[in-house]
Amino acid sequence: WDINMIRKLIDIKKNNKFIINAGKYNLKLLSKKDGTKNYLSWLNDKKTSEFTYRKNKIFNMKDVFKHINDNKKSTDTLLLGIFKINKHIGNLLTKKLKKKDYPKFLNKEKNIFEISTLIDKKYWQKGVAKEATIYLADFIFKNFDTKIIIFCCFENHFASIIKSLSLGSTICGTKIINIKTTRKKIIFTKLTKTNFYKKNNIFFN
Secondary structure, X not given: OOHHHHHHHHHHHHOOOOEEEEOOEEEEEOOHHHXXXXXXXXXXXXXXXXXXXXXXXXXXXXXXXXXXXXXXXXXXXXXXXEEEOOEEEEEEEEEEOOHHXXXXXXXXXXXXXXXXXXXXXXXXXXXXXXXXXXXXXXXXXXXXXXXXXXXXXXXXXXXXXXXXXXXXXXXXXXXXXXXXXXXXXXXXXXEEHHHHXXXXXXXXX
């Protein structure tokens, strides 16, 4: 994909002081020191993992460090911690999709980014995911050549679907996936650059 995007991501990851001011929170690149037992507890928490691909998996500290390191080396992802003052309370992962991974109903689009969230359940229903996502989406639209961000939600994860729709996205398709012996339906919502700024201009005036 676009060499300029790769260079931009590499430059971001070289900057240890990179930060996105996200209202009440700061979004920072994760490093090895952020791989804590607290972070691990989110991954192994049944409620936190209920509507994710992680369900029924058990993780260890080695997995946490590998995830941070893999994303640090990647040229198509950006893994950011959500920090309230200096407390790490969640993550946002944005990924530039490869063309082969585009859902069929988005085949005509180009340069699609995806955002996913992981929030410490102590901070659920406090608007953390929405506010942090708004500022990350703004950063993506302003710094990368894209007009589309997508969100993928399990069909019964109503909080996630409502959050993505409240940002200005619309449902654009579904996909059935197999997780072990269970079939799950994924809801895709599409956030266009135009709709995003129409819906969230109050944050950027």
